[in-house]
Amino acid sequence: MSREGDEPDARGARVRLRFEGQELEARTDASLVQAWLDAGLPLVENVGCMGQGVCGACRVLVRREGEHAPGESVQTALACETRCEHGMEVTFVDPISARRPRPYDLRALGDSWTAFDRIPEIFPEAPHCRHCGGCDRACPKGIEVERMVGLASVGRAFDAAPLFDECVMCNLCIAACPEHIDPAHLGQLVRRLVASLALRPADLMARLREIEAGTQTVDVEAEIPEEAP
Amino acid sequence: MSAGVPREVALDAWRARRPASPTTAPLDRDALVRRFHPDHDANAMVTLRVGSAAGARCPAELAALLQAGSPVRDVDIAGAPHRETDVLVIGGGGAGCVAALEAARAGARVLVASKLRLGDGNTVMAEGGIQAAVGEDDSLQRHFEDTVRAGRFAADRVLAAALVSDGPAAIRWLIGEGMSFDVEPGTHRMGGRLRRARVGGASAARLLSLRDQTGLEMMRVLREAVRLQPGVEALDGHPALELLTDARGACAGAVLFDRERRRLALVHAGATIVATGGAGRLHLRGFPTSNHYGATADGLALAYRLGAALRELDSFQYHPTGLAAPAGLAGLLVSEAARAAGARLVNGCGERFVDELAPRDVVAAAILRELEEGRGVATRDGALGVFLDTPSLEAETPGVLRDRLVTLCHLADRAGVDPAREPLLVRPTLHYQNGGVAIDPTGRTSVSRLFACGEVAGGIHGRNRLMGNALLELVAFGRRAGVAAAHEARAPRSGPIGVAHLSDWQRAMIAAGLPLDACSPQLFPSYGNFDLAAALTEGVA
Ligand SMILES: Cc1cc2nc3c(=O)[nH]c(=O)nc-3n(C[C@H](O)[C@H](O)[C@H](O)COP(=O)(O)OP(=O)(O)OC[C@H]3O[C@@H](n4cnc5c(N)ncnc54)[C@H](O)[C@@H]3O)c2cc1C
Ligand code: SF4
Ligand code: SF4
Numbered sequence A: 001m002s003r004e005g006d007e008p009d010a011r012g013a014r015v016r017l018r019f020e021g022q023e024l025e026a027r028t029d030a031s032l033v034q035a036w037l038d039a040g041l042p043l044v045e046n047v048g049c050m051g052q053g054v055c056g057a058c059r060v061l062v063r064r065e066g067e068h069a070p071g072e073s074v075q076t077a078l079a080c081e082t083r084c085e086h087g088m089e090v091t092f093v094d095p096i097s098a099r100r101p102r103p104y105d106l107r108a109l110g111d112s113w114t115a116f117d118r119i120p121e122i123f124p125e126a127p128h129c130r131h132c133g134g135c136d137r138a139c140p141k142g143i144e145v146e147r148m149v150g151l152a153s154v155g156r157a158f159d160a161a162p163l164f165d166e167c168v169m170c171n172l173c174i175a176a177c178p179e180h181i182d183p184a185h186l187g188q189l190v191r192r193l194v195a196s197l198a199l200r201p202a203d204l205m206a207r208l209r210e211i212e213a214g215t216q217t218v219d220v221e222a223e224i225p226e227e228a229p
Numbered sequence B: 001m002s003a004g005v006p007r008e009v010a011l012d013a014w015r016a017r018r019p020a021s022p023t024t025a026p027l028d029r030d031a032l033v034r035r036f037h038p039d040h041d042a043n044a045m046v047t048l049r050v051g052s053a054a055g056a057r058c059p060a061e062l063a064a065l066l067q068a069g070s071p072v073r074d075v076d077i078a079g080a081p082h083r084e085t086d087v088l089v090i091g092g093g094g095a096g097c098v099a100a101l102e103a104a105r106a107g108a109r110v111l112v113a114s115k116l117r118l119g120d121g122n123t124v125m126a127e128g129g130i131q132a133a134v135g136e137d138d139s140l141q142r143h144f145e146d147t148v149r150a151g152r153f154a155a156d157r158v159l160a161a162a163l164v165s166d167g168p169a170a171i172r173w174l175i176g177e178g179m180s181f182d183v184e185p186g187t188h189r190m191g192g193r194l195r196r197a198r199v200g201g202a203s204a205a206r207l208l209s210l211r212d213q214t215g216l217e218m219m220r221v222l223r224e225a226v227r228l229q230p231g232v233e234a235l236d237g238h239p240a241l242e243l244l245t246d247a248r249g250a251c252a253g254a255v256l257f258d259r260e261r262r263r264l265a266l267v268h269a270g271a272t273i274v275a276t277g278g279a280g281r282l283h284l285r286g287f288p289t290s291n292h293y294g295a296t297a298d299g300l301a302l303a304y305r306l307g308a309a310l311r312e313l314d315s316f317q318y319h320p321t322g323l324a325a326p327a328g329l330a331g332l333l334v335s336e337a338a339r340a341a342g343a344r345l346v347n348g349c350g351e352r353f354v355d356e357l358a359p360r361d362v363v364a365a366a367i368l369r370e371l372e373e374g375r376g377v378a379t380r381d382g383a384l385g386v387f388l389d390t391p392s393l394e395a396e397t398p399g400v401l402r403d404r405l406v407t408l409c410h411l412a413d414r415a416g417v418d419p420a421r422e423p424l425l426v427r428p429t430l431h432y433q434n435g436g437v438a439i440d441p442t443g444r445t446s447v448s449r450l451f452a453c454g455e456v457a458g459g460i461h462g463r464n465r466l467m468g469n470a471l472l473e474l475v476a477f478g479r480r481a482g483v484a485a486a487h488e489a490r491a492p493r494s495g496p497i498g499v500a501h502l503s504d505w506q507r508a509m510i511a512a513g514l515p516l517d518a519c520s521p522q523l524f525p526s527y528g529n530f531d532l533a534a535a536l537t538e539g540v541a
């Protein structure tokens, strides 16, 4: 059968896997979340967007068949994006939060001459990155976390910020970092700095001035034509 | 629904006739919508018999939750631990986070209770963008008229005016919190222009975005801001089960379920904001949904038992193109961007059947007609849909998939389809609750000290929502409700706090001959294998 004519249902071979210690039977076109629900197991946490892969709630540790060698590391993944494979061993990862909260007031970092110097003050461990790559291996989105940390810790916020475009705040990089750097929150700090200090669209500002001056108003009673102009 | 054309046969028909004709036969749009849009399915609707909306039509699945008993009894709360706060926010999605930030900045102590984790809701899933009239060729008045017109003239005009008037300030506020937006290519972040797109039903390009991840960017920023905001505490895994009232019947907080400890936890609050989002996971009429796992209309059920007025309960938005297969991904959104780029919809006979860029309710109704009349594409698994012809689009505009439809490619990959070679199977998916809890421009409901904002609130969109207005709503009305609630919370409270309103509710239910054994809110989808009653007894024992 050609690839084109292949039915989605024809791909779903049945496989067996272990999820939180339970033996499940699942189809290879089902995600791990789907397999869990299909097995009749209760799902009241570790879930959010259910397949879009954007909320970072469904973190799992996955060991694949043949990875039983001692010391062999398991992989982290998002359960709603990971399809079932034969012999997988899966466990949910409990919610991870930063080991130490890092308070800062974004609006108090308003001076763009000094704001970027403050990054290592707020994240004092960031310059201690030992380049172990643990964060990169942990990230289910393939983000260059280590590189972001390096750039951010020397104040290169504009280079660092876009590396975290796809971050879903699953916090797996926080759990992976032996230096307690909290890359996920560091990534947010640089992204937020870049926007709040250096995004000033002229069209938006012009419209805000008009609203302030009272020249942009809404006539609530207006006669509105049925068809758009 | 009829069986449809087997997928192999449909693929042959599609190959033989591609590319599909550039024109489509004219349609009587009104008749089509009346006949095929789910909102007009009289069999799926019931008339409410108790409560403030008695007499109104409402989908049966939602009515079952509105006209239900409470999982909480007087005796259950007697021994439960309780805490005090100024403002309680129920639901930590976009609207809840915005309200919490603004309430705290107005001086209130704030507690945000979430069913899942802070931020895990519909907001993070939004792809397209947010509307705000910033263009020189645009105006607040145009945005207002587009909103009211798209809503079939059913919106509360004062709310719609408040929405659009807040638009530019909402974008400024979001930038201040650290959210990025795309700028027009070739212009600069300082002094440049925001990138704008025009969406169906809008008379100007007004949709602002960050690529196709606008909601992800917004929710990341809001969650981080809430986490760092002094005066706000977030409680994850604490769904609200019932609202509390004081001696005068004003809302006085809520009964939460502490999921980890499996016990009730009471919060007494000077003002309560319901921000629980939408209802897609009720799967009305068996429809798949684009919504997150917790979208089960909880806030509607809670507010209704307390007597809050609801509106447009019979009006939902069905997005025309959700994935139809495989089962595990069914309902996930295939963004309108594909059709905007020129992808056509093709039925099981290889024919085009609708102008793909007609309003969403029209396109959805047209697809449902194809499915109902046997021209859908059927997989061996029993999934039914129509083709979204991405291969022809790619052939006409080489590179378009890779360059402009990144999220679509990602989704197709997980569905096991190469979108450059095979069309995607799509069908309408339950997407948005147009109506909800009636509010005034400050987010106040008809119940004293109870506020609502975000998707759970009603009146802003009338009977149909313009794409991009939901993200604007959650910022505009989240801010309004947060500030108003912080002020309201300072007013003195009266008398003992409890669930006295439940006895009136039970009397009304009995008088209407309705059973009291079914409880709401539902909290999780029916396939979530969760039994609240069992969880509660287990915890108490
Ligand atoms: C796939 C998708 C794409 C979209 N794209 C766009 C777009 O491009 N533009 C646009 O404007 N709109 C879009 N929308 C709509 C928009 O995202 C939502 O309407 C909006 O984000 C709703 O925000 P909210 O804060 O009201 O709800 P949510 O973000 O859903 O938050 C509600 C929160 O309340 C919690 N909750 C629910 N019940 C309880 C309870 N009993 N106790 C405690 N907490 C509870 C939920 O778990 C959730 O965290 C899209 C929606 C979806 C699903
Ligand atoms: S960067 Fe960290 S928080 Fe973001 S997706 Fe990767 S592992 Fe998760
Ligand atoms: S895990 Fe921590 S120490 Fe290791 S590379 Fe990443 S940021 Fe550096």
Ligand code: FES
Binding pocket: A046, A047, A048, A049, A050, A051, A052, A053, A054, A055, A056, A057, A058, A078, A079, A080, A081
């Ligand atoms: S459920 Fe949201 S990323 Fe998996």
